[in-house]
Amino acid sequence: MGGPSLQLDAHEQGLVLELVETLGSSLNLSEVLDGAYGLLARLLPTDCAAMCVSQPELPGGYDWVVTRMPEAFVTHYGELSAVDFVREAVVHQPNVVLRDSEMVTPRALERTALYQRCHEIGFPMRHVMSVLLDVRGDWHGGLTLYRERQRPFSDNDRALLQRLTPMLVSTVRNCRLLGQQSRRAALLDTLFHHQGAECVVLAPSGREVMRTAHATALLEQWFSPLERGPGGLPLALLAPLARLSGARGLEAPPPDAWLREGPMRDLRVTYVPLPPDGAGRREWALLLRETPHGTPLPEAWRERLTPREAEVVSAVLRGWDNQLIADDLKCSLGTVKKHLQHVFDKLGVSSRAALLHHAARKQ
Numbered sequence: 001m002g003g004p005s006l007q008l009d010a011h012e013q014g015l016v017l018e019l020v021e022t023l024g025s026s027l028n029l030s031e032v033l034d035g036a037y038g039l040l041a042r043l044l045p046t047d048c049a050a051m052c053v054s055q056p057e058l059p060g061g062y063d064w065v066v067t068r069m070p071e072a073f074v075t076h077y078g079e080l081s082a083v084d085f086v087r088e089a090v091v092h093q094p095n096v097v098l099r100d101s102e103m104v105t106p107r108a109l110e111r112t113a114l115y116q117r118c119h120e121i122g123f124p125m126r127h128v129m130s131v132l133l134d135v136r137g138d139w140h141g142g143l144t145l146y147r148e149r150q151r152p153f154s155d156n157d158r159a160l161l162q163r164l165t166p167m168l169v170s171t172v173r174n175c176r177l178l179g180q181q182s183r184r185a186a187l188l189d190t191l192f193h194h195q196g197a198e199c200v201v202l203a204p205s206g207r208e209v210m211r212t213a214h215a216t217a218l219l220e221q222w223f224s225p226l227e228r229g230p231g232g233l234p235l236a237l238l239a240p241l242a243r244l245s246g247a248r249g250l251e252a253p254p255p256d257a258w259l260r261e262g263p264m265r266d267l268r269v270t271y272v273p274l275p276p277d278g279a280g281r282r283e284w285a286l287l288l289r290e291t292p293h294g295t296p297l298p299e300a301w302r303e304r305l306t307p308r309e310a311e312v313v314s315a316v317l318r319g320w321d322n323q324l325i326a327d328d329l330k331c332s333l334g335t336v337k338k339h340l341q342h343v344f345d346k347l348g349v350s351s352r353a354a355l356l357h358h359a360a361r362k363q
Contacts, residue, residue: 053142135169
């Protein structure tokens with residue numbers, strides 16, 4: 001992998017400085033890499049190029065951030081990946097730039113399945129330079145540049161891309177970590193503003209990360225001191241998460257909602273998995289919500305409704321909003337609204353208020 005030291009003229013040095021500034025200009029990955037590619041293409045002229053990052057939530061799937069490729073290549077890459085000698089070569093040497101001559105001999109290139117399939121779809125791939133960007137965690141990125149027959153990549157080309165690789169790795173890592181944190185923050189904001197609910201966020205070990213202002217009072221109201229462990233967290237709420245500890249548990253579905261009944265109202269606790277943090281650890285949000293005892297479902301209505309519609313109406317009569325009903329039934333808000341509209345049509349009412357009024361009159 002040795003070679004001559006990197007040689008750049010004044011114009012190329014200026015482009016490198018501009019590229020470095022662009023890589024640090026934003027934390028929007030697509031925006032940064034699209035802008036950076038424009039400068040990179042002036043330093044390393046290519047006929048085609050692609051850059052993608054893996055998606056942890058879709059093993060084997062790729063998010064194509066930069067595609068200066070024939071559409072057929074991207075469309076068919078799922079089948080091409082199995083014969084992609086470029087991918088096979090760089091995956092064993094992460095963060096090391098390789099040229100086609102270091103992946104396969106020139107004589108053997110035209111016999112590879114990738115070369116033949118690319119020509120079949122109208123992509124005359126000949127010279128390649130690629131690097132796997134190993135950003136740690138369970139995902140990575142990759143940058144591949146292609147040229148046609150008469151323009152092989154030089155030692156200086158490889159040295160330049162190698163010099164830029166640590167900056168590309170850092171950019172991809174920082175942007176993806178910010179994206180994860182932004183999604184976590186948005187979800188937490190939604191949970192914390194969930195109407196009528198309090199929230200406690202726990203680490204996988206059961207250690208508390210944060211809680212909303214009135215969560216403490218709610219826990220003390222519903223759990224005696226003997227029921228609460230260190231930090232005031234009820235052991236009954238921690239037990240379901242303890243059973244999910246370990247790597248395999250993180251992929252398991254959330255525990256069922258926890259319910260404690262009271263004389264006038266109930267306490268319902270819903271377990272919500274949060275997106276993994278930067279180290280891949282999944283935290284849990286416990287949504288705590290009091291719900292008053294509602295009007296029983298009239299038996300005459302039960303005969304006219306489907307079992308699922310009856311569940312929705314019973315929840316409405318307990319004072320639950322659509323989001324809480326959706327969480328309980330593990331369905332979408334849209335599905336709850338459709339059930340309610342069918343209920344309104346069957347019972348001849350026009351609103352939730354009318355539904356509550358008619359149910360009270362039938363008691």
